[in-house]
Amino acid sequence: MHGISDAQRRSRLVRRHLLAPSVRAASAESVTDSVVALHATDAATVFLSVCARLSEASVGAVERALYEDVSLVRLLSMRNTLFTVSSGLAPYVDAANARAVAAKERRTFLKHLRDDGNGLDAHWLAETEKETLATLTARGSATGSELSAAVPALRTKITVFPGKKQETVQGVATRVIRVLAADGLIRRDRPRGSWTSSQFRWTAAEPWPAREPAAARAELALRWLRSYGPATEADLKWWTGWGLGQVRQALEVAGAEEVRLDSGATGWVSPGDTEPEPTLEPWAALLPALDPSAMGWADRGFHLPVEYRAALFDRAGNIGPTVWWNGRIVGGWAQRADGELVWRLLTDVGREATTAIEAEASRLSGWVGETRITPRFRTPLERELTV
Template identity: 70%
Template sequence: MSPSLPLVTTAERRHRLGRRHRLAPSAHASTVAEAADAVVALHATDAATLFLSARARLAEGGPEAVEQALYEDVSLVRLLSMRRTLFAVSCELAPYVDSSTARGIAVKERRNLLKHLDEDGQGLDAGWLAGAEAAALDALDAQGPCTGSQLSAAVPALRQKITVGRGKKYEAETGVATRVIRLLAADGRIRRDRPRGSWTSSQFRWVHTEPWPAVPAAEAHAEIARRWLRAYGPATESDLKWWTGWTLTEVRKALALVGPDQVRLEDDTTALVSPGDTVPEPVPEPWAALLPGLDPSGMGWADRSFHLDPAHRPALFDYAGNIGPTVWWNGEIVGGWAQRADGEIVWRLLADRGRAAEGAVAAEAARLARWVGEARITPRFRTPLERELVA
């Protein structure tokens, strides 16, 4: 490694995280789309995560501001994309996410469903699937936003049952409605609309929409890589591969088009930043944040050692590697939090960072409680510390 490479310290990486991820109060975003763009995409598998991740980055506005962006302005949309996971991205970025990642997933989803239909032996094929999809879209046009159950009631084909794994130990009969709806969503022909219930609900209604405009794949990959480096750099090729779910070849081609600069880190390894992005980040004011499980700031790198003490990982991650609700102080994960059944926000520090940190975390917990109001949040992926806090 060349000693002439610019040095980016751990402290500098944490400064970048606070400002670029819009977590320091002076860097808070004014719109939900701006909050999402700051981290490229907001994790959306768990409905509450999307709202709580946006909340932590917004200067003002309650859950209704996020609902406005998702369902009225439609400035933010959910796409099955990176790592075959549901993310919410700004409409400006959506065509690039679609072309770089979601299109490939949609092709695999269709191939897998057609394989299951063929194996079932009922004569269901691509023609049958096309008819079922067309009927579902016609029903949405006629009835407006519908849940999956309502669509199944309106479209007889969606009530079809098939047997998966016939003759094998895992043989099971399943309905096709969920799979057809998932395929239509992956193709960009329908999108999730306002759910039944509150903002914590995942029982979405669906609306007919137009697919995103095509972007050349190389251009789309490069745009995602460029934005990701700006948000998460210094980072490595391996980090980008993990975050996107792309092949190593796709990652390397995208980075070649971006032309990142190399920097050295405190552990004498090298990492990548956006071209010219080697100037020290202004130091933000002291800040605390309570981030939800799966938040991008906790899941943005394969190697999180610059902001997470490895000794704290067992308490804060589930068995599959999903991060739970975390407490942050100045760019470092220092504890975890949870909401009890009575609505109380409880938290525990795993590292002592002094009275100022403890006071700031308490104030942030109170702000979170006011924002959440009467809603109750149970993470989809539960971690040892979260379970312990609510026990």
Template identity: 60%
Template structure:
């Protein structure tokens, strides 16, 4: 007779979340690199998310600590990777992410960019595209750091434009520089450096090279297994479908990666089969009461496809946009209980969608809002992806 699968209930999952994602105060970290490693990667499509997500988990939050890792020590690198999304990844993990995910996406980005430029920009062919890329890299190397505008001054071909979606309400004119630099960054030839504005800006300066370009990368199957193991250590127990969604891999690649991790099957509260690492089957004590204000696209909020164990399905219309992007959320002991926003005058406001935790939760949320306001200061944060509750609160 086969032995029954171990059972890990929702409270055990929430205890793991509070500890391993560094959200309970006793588990916060002093360094941004440790935060990124704890959640595997920080979502970076919205420049502000990296700072807000890291600072929610830092013992002494502030943009200077995050900028140190991103731009001074360069111990975090932005990669176009999982789900064709921009993430900030620790330099040590970057070769694994590159081989498992990012390089395949970069190859597809190059094919699409080449077809787009050659099909839409008069006078362009593959030879001219290669020459412009070479001159762009030479100009960036000579400058050491440059904006797209700086590079276009040195390489005038970068100023050429293409009209996309002509005749449509969303018709736009796009410079070829934006697509070329995006592909070079995806391939690891250039890197997003310090932005022109403050820490909420996505108008990056460019610098030569990225961390993963100069480090040996494991073969793709080995890299996928390594990334799956890291993800399960941070997000397990979880299902194969959760991992497939998070990475964007095919189902076949996901199953092969999981098989190479020696993960074991466990049962969740709804009876579904999930996966956990062999050393993660014992009960995990709750880390004590904790509240958190997490930004839109926070890695914890976006960590699983199946979210009912930490998110009431009835709250989804308030907290997500139509594309499935989550907005700013309020957490209590491993569950989302509301949302928050910043008003034009800088005030941090929130609304609880649940009375879970009562006065204790409300008091802890208020303290976290004060902590957030204290380090954000005069900066105004508007999420890139606006959600119904965030819009309502910020109005």
């Protein structure tokens, strides 16, 4: 069995994730395809992840791709998490993950409606969705609050988990909008605030062309291996949220090849992808919370020492902003309330690395400008740095 070392895995990561200056991309779409999907739970992550990999960082370029060209789209998909993918990949992600997520979202919401005991059912939901879509189509775009003001049914309140410890009264507007978005009937449009805002407007959309789910999973697995391989079955299972049987079927259909990792585990690569990766120039990067280069594997041991996890992750397993040097995570960074960018190294990386990190921090500060960034998921080190 061919072996691929941890050093080679780091070389692959830098080139394929466009992290060194010599391999940065010219477009937001190229960046997104290079990492397959961008975490979008925190709106700022998409912009920070893309601009870290662009030859010339540009908020405007990302906004155009998201809201004008719609060449980048947000989908509730892998692990029931919001991701941004290219429009070319979207039909495969939709069939491989988002359809199942949408069906579960609808089942869960209908159960809450039944449990409320006020006669709300699938027919009520269908009529409410129809009126919401008609209103949104007529307006062009609207916020959730604007839709609630225009559609009386969206102002309905229900009791969730009645009779249980977690019983609470909730409005249905957010759930109706979430179901419509999961079904691909509406999409997120420009937010009310800056590019860091998650207060999105909504606009009508067309569902994605149908793809056969097993074939779509194989296509998604193949693209993921090209960006993240070698990786284990456990890594792909974690990243996608698929069952182990689906993972193994996708790897087989994709023609994935087995390799041996330094840990002794069996890894997988895309067909024929076993040749050594040329080493690039020394490089540093400041990547945001939930960046795909840090969140792409279940086992990150080849680029993240286990002793750093307590400082860099929250209790739910979300990684915060990270500092990288030559393929390894070596620290974390944060932005203070006055806009100052600060970082802390968790190991001694030497003068060359420190100089390169300072240059990247200056680059990041330059394009962020007056914008203030606070990650949605706060980690111990990020909190310490902002005090």
